[in-house]
Structures are given as structure tokens and as C-alpha cells.
Amino acid sequence: MAECVIIYADDRDRATCVLPCGGRAHSGRCTLMRYVEYIRNLTGSALDDLARALYDRDVKTFEEVIVELVKFGALRDYETAAAMLATVPMRAKSANSDYTDARFGTLVFDQYFNMFLRACGDCGYGENEYMSVLLAAQYGKVGGALNCWDKSVDRYLTALARADFDRAAGYVEKYDRKFGKYSVLIAVDRDRALERLLRMALYGKKLDKAAVRDVLMDYGEVTGALIARYGKASAHERVAIVRLLLMFKNDGRVRAFLDDTVAFDKSKSVRDAAFGARKTIDRSDASARLERMMEEGVGLDVAQWAELLRDPAYAAVADRIFFCTPLDNGDMRLLVYNDGEFLDSADKPVTVPDGQKVFVLHPLDVTECDVGILSLDISQPFMQISRPIYHAGVDDGFYSARLAGTMVSRDVFAKNLKSCGFVFCDKRADDEPNVAVGVLGRYAVGVECDLPESSYTVSCGRITFYNAADLVKVKRKLYIATADALDMRALPRRAYSELMYRAYKLFGNV
Numbered sequence: 001m002a003e004c005v006i007i008y009a010d011d012r013d014r015a016t017c018v019l020p021c022g023g024r025a026h027s028g029r030c031t032l033m034r035y036v037e038y039i040r041n042l043t044g045s046a047l048d049d050l051a052r053a054l055y056d057r058d059v060k061t062f063e064e065v066i067v068e069l070v071k072f073g074a075l076r077d078y079e080t081a082a083a084m085l086a087t088v089p090m091r092a093k094s095a096n097s098d099y100t101d102a103r104f105g106t107l108v109f110d111q112y113f114n115m116f117l118r119a120c121g122d123c124g125y126g127e128n129e130y131m132s133v134l135l136a137a138q139y140g141k142v143g144g145a146l147n148c149w150d151k152s153v154d155r156y157l158t159a160l161a162r163a164d165f166d167r168a169a170g171y172v173e174k175y176d177r178k179f180g181k182y183s184v185l186i187a188v189d190r191d192r193a194l195e196r197l198l199r200m201a202l203y204g205k206k207l208d209k210a211a212v213r214d215v216l217m218d219y220g221e222v223t224g225a226l227i228a229r230y231g232k233a234s235a236h237e238r239v240a241i242v243r244l245l246l247m248f249k250n251d252g253r254v255r256a257f258l259d260d261t262v263a264f265d266k267s268k269s270v271r272d273a274a275f276g277a278r279k280t281i282d283r284s285d286a287s288a289r290l291e292r293m294m295e296e297g298v299g300l301d302v303a304q305w306a307e308l309l310r311d312p313a314y315a316a317v318a319d320r321i322f323f324c325t326p327l328d329n330g331d332m333r334l335l336v337y338n339d340g341e342f343l344d345s346a347d348k349p350v351t352v353p354d355g356q357k358v359f360v361l362h363p364l365d366v367t368e369c370d371v372g373i374l375s376l377d378i379s380q381p382f383m384q385i386s387r388p389i390y391h392a393g394v395d396d397g398f399y400s401a402r403l404a405g406t407m408v409s410r411d412v413f414a415k416n417l418k419s420c421g422f423v424f425c426d427k428r429a430d431d432e433p434n435v436a437v438g439v440l441g442r443y444a445v446g447v448e449c450d451l452p453e454s455s456y457t458v459s460c461g462r463i464t465f466y467n468a469a470d471l472v473k474v475k476r477k478l479y480i481a482t483a484d485a486l487d488m489r490a491l492p493r494r495a496y497s498e499l500m501y502r503a504y505k506l507f508g509n510v
Contacts, residue, residue: 032061036068040080051084063119070125070133075140078133082146085112085119112145113152132175139180154184161188169196178211186219194222202229202240210475217247217474218428223254230257235267242273250470250482286313290321290360291382295498296441299357302342309337317381322361322373325352332365334373345370363387364493388510390500396488400500403447403460406507410451413458413506420505422447426477433461435480437471438502443491444468445499446480447506460507465491465499 042050055062062084069081120130133146134153140146161168165188172181173196185193194216201212216222226241233241242262248254262274293299300308309315315337323342324332335342335350335358342350342358352358359365363385366374374385393402408416416422422436425446433448448461470483488496504510 032064032068036065039065040077047083048087051087055088063122066119067123067125070130075136078136079140079144079146082149085115086145109148110152113149131171135172135176135181157181157184158188161185165189165192177208179215182215194219198222198225201244202237213244213247213474216244220248220251223248223251227257235270238265238267238270239273242270247472247474286317287381290317294360294362297359297494299359301355301357302352305358320380321384323358324361324365325356325358331367334370362494363389364497388501390497392488392496398485398487400463400488403463403503403507406460406509407457408508410456410458412508416506416508420502422506423478425480428481432481436506437478437480438499439468440498442468443495443499444471445503447503463503
């Protein structure tokens with residue numbers, strides 16, 4: 001016979017088994033904690049059956065188990081406690097008292113929530129202790145017993161904030177590390193809540209400031225307070241203010257402040273926070289670096305090339321690709337690199353004036369007299385002369401539908417997403433589309449992606465271009481909702497071609 005778990009009634013000299021084994025009495029002693037540890041390993045119907053039997057047999061011990069579970073401080077234990085409470089049959093406010101309807105209907109969640117509060121009170125477990133459970137409900141499994149308390153928690157927290165705002169805010173700041181319930185505090189007293197969030201974002205320690213900024217993103221009115229603080233703030237404080245303002249950089253007033261005031265700040269740290277510190281050249285992959293220079297149209301003068309090409313890895317790549325330098329008439333002169341010097345198409349050394357840029361050739365740079373190289377069948381370290389070219393069409397405006405409906409398997413899409421340098425934007429609202437963004441220099445492409453849970457494929461929607469500077473970054477999160485779309489027909493040819501090429505690669509069309 002399987003070992004039974006024993007619990008004690010009020011008479012500690014006797015013990016009663018509440019597992020489905022016939023209700024026979026057993027001898028022996030078992031501590032409450034041993035019993036709780038057993039329950040922590042139960043799920044599903046096993047947990048439901050034991051909880052029902054325990055509640056029917058001994059309400060006091062049932063409450064003690066609930067409180068001991070939540071003392072572990074883990075979301076899993078909170079959910080177990082809530083699931084146990086959800087087994088208690090209750091009469092709904094309607095005339096229907098069916099157990100299943102009472103358990104899963106929408107009228108009884110407050111009753112289970114209140115039962116939890118009563119259990120904590122009966123066991124001397126105070127508000128300062130059980131508040132962690134309440135604030136965890138929002139992060140519980142969707143549809144689970146704990147998550148179903150969320151609206152009840154909102155009402156509880158609202159009443160508390162109206163009676164004692166600072167106490168309620170203190171609980172949120174202590175137990176809600178993502179500050180999700182600050183929305184409740186803002187609804188009660190918007191000004192006080194936003195001021196507390198600003199203080200945490202600017203001066204807080206040992207907290208997730210990115211989570212605070214994430215909450216503040218939805219409240220653009222804080223920009224006025226930030227700009228007002230800027231003039232009297234220390235350099236360290238100004239850096240924090242700038243990081244907050246960058247979330248609203250697509251607002252005209254904020255953009256003007258960044259360009260007209262922050263850009264001329266005497267502190268380099270402040271300027272770097274707003275506009276980015278100068279990046280060093282990545283020498284880890286010579287081929288990728290030179291391809292990136294071609295994609296972005298970045299050039300170096302001859303002295304800079306000489307320094308870079310001293311590295312044998314770069315020299316080996318340069319020996320197999322084409323370069324170019326501008327002529328007075330605006331055309332590009334074709335160059336090749338060999339044995340430490342640049343040569344023209346006739347293999348004669350070329351003298352490039354000091355300070356004049358030499359670029360990695362892009363197919364769009366090829367003039368009519370050199371067009372023959374585009375048909376050469378040569379092996380190159382990256383796709384250069386055989387690279388596909390895309391031009392904005394008459395139907396392109398602020399978005400393109402040229403790939404709309406194109407489908408690819410999820411596995412292929414996941415690989416392309418990474419290899420093509422795309423990341424998914426975070427969303428501020430559920431109705432926003434899923435947008436994968438790729439950035440190239442000053443510009444970015446956003447590709448709407450339909451990812452239905454019931455399908456093994458991903459389909460392409462609209463393609464939109466943006467200024468990369470208009471994307472909003474908060475730690476590892478990227479937002480695009482406030483960025484204005486660009487007219488594709490007005491983009492530089494190289495930027496349009498390369499970003500559209502990435503979109504095609506994302507959906508496996510090249």
C-alpha cells in the first residue's frame with residue numbers, strides 16, 4: 001500500500017489521513033512542514049483532490065497549509081496555494097450553485113481572494129507579508145487560479161492607495177520588481193505616482209531602472225518636468241534625464257531640446273548618452289566588416305586604409321573585392337587592391353588625393369564603362385558584384401506590400417531572423433502588429449510578421465522604412481510605435497536596396 005501523508009487535527013495525539021485511502025486513522029506524527037513539502041510536489045487532479053479532502057476535514061489546517069506555502073516566496077508556491085483555494089465549493093452570486101460553475105465562473109474570484117486574506121489573518125500573517133502574493137497575481141499563469149485574482153488585487157490596491165498612498169506605493173516598489181501595478185497608483189493619484197517614478201528613475205538604487213522607464217514610456221507629460229530639472233542638475237543627473245528623454249525623442253519639443261541644448265552640454269558623458277559614444281572598428285570578422293562598409297557607404301582615406309589593411313585578414317579580403325573613389329563628375333572610379341596599393345581597372349597604380357575617400361564598391365556605384373564586372377563569375381568573401389539590387393517602385397510610398405503573403409517555415413524564419421540581424425520590437429498595446437526590425441546605418445526597415453500560434457509558418461505583411469534614430473530603446477527592448485514612416489521613394493538608393501534585400505532574405509526569397 002502506498003505511503004499515506006498524515007496531518008494532525010487539534011488533538012495532537014491522534015492523526016487522520018486525508019488522502020483518498022478510506023479515511024482510516026493512522027498512528028504516528030507528521031509535522032505541518034512535512035505535509036506542506038508533500039503538497040508542493042502535487043499538481044492537477046491530485047492537488048485538487050487532496051485540497052478538497054483537507055478542507056472538508058480540517059479548515060484550520062487547510063488555512064495553515066495555504067499560509068505556509070506562500071511563505072516560501074516563490075511564484076510556483078503562490079499558484080499552488082491559489083489552486084488549493086479554488087477547490088473550495090462556493091455559491092456564486094447567481095442562483096446556480098453548481099460546483100464547476102462556482103469554481104470557474106467570473107463571479108467568485110473575489111470570494112477566493114477574500115478567503116486567502118482571511119486565512120492570512122487567522123494565521124497572523126500580516127499585510128506586509130502577504131502583499132507579495134497579491135502583487136504576483138499579475139504574473140501568474142494566464143487562466144490559472146492565482147492570475148484570476150488580478151482584478152481583485154486592483155480593487156484592493158486602489159482602496160489602499162486612496163486611504164494611504166505612500167504605503168500602497170511602498171508595497172509596489174518593494175514587491176513588484178517590474179512596477180506593473182503602478183498603473184493602479186497612477187489611476188488613483190497621477191501626479192504623485194509619476195513623481196515617485198521619476199525619482200526612482202533618476203536617483204533610485206538597487207532597482208531595475210529599465211523597468212521604471214518602461215512604465216514611464218506611456219506618460220509623455222513627464223518630459224516637461226525632466227526638461228525643467230535639467231538646468232540645475234549635476235552631470236550624473238543630466239545623463240539620467242537624457243536617458244529618460246530619449247524614450248520621447250520623436251516628440252518635437254524633446255527633439256528640439258536634445259538638438260539645441262543637450263548637444264552642446266559641457267559634459268561629454270551627457271552628450272554621449274544622447275548621441276552615442278564613438279564606436280571602435282570591429283576587427284573580429286574582416287569580411288563582415290567590409291561588407292557592412294559597402295552596405296552603409298562608409299569610406300576611409302588612403303592613410304586609414306593603409307592602417308586597416310596591415311592586418312593580414314583584412315588584406316586577404318580586400319584582395320578579392322572591388323573598391324571605388326569619386327571622380328570630379330560625380331561618377332565612381334573602379335579600384336582594386338593588390339600588394340599594399342590601389343590599382344585601376346588596367347592594373348595601374350592610382351594616386352588618391354589626401355583626404356579623399358575610398359569606398360567598398362556597391363553594384364549601384366558601377367558606371368556604364370565598368371558594367372562588365374557585374375557578369376564576372378568569381379568567388380568573393382561576400383556577395384558584392386552578384387548582389388541583388390532593388391529600386392523603389394511607383395507603388396511604394398510609406399509602406400510596401402511587395403512581399404505581402406509570402407510564407408516561410410518557423411524554423412527557417414528563426415534562422416533568418418538572427419542571420420539577417422533582425423530583432424522583434426516590443427509592443428505597448430496588444431493590437432500592435434509583430435514587427436521585426438533591421439537597422440543599417442541611418443535607416444531601419446520594419447517587417448510586419450504574422451505568427452499565428454496554430455500555424456508552423458510565418459507570413460510577411462507590410463514593409464516600412466524609418467530613421468534609425470527614431471527607434472526607442474529601453475535596455476534590451478526596442479519600440480517603433482512612435483516612429484514616423486519614411487517615404488521610400490525619397491530614400492537614398494543604397495539604403496533602400498540594402499534594407500529591402502534584408503527583408504527578402506528574412507523570408508528566404510534570395
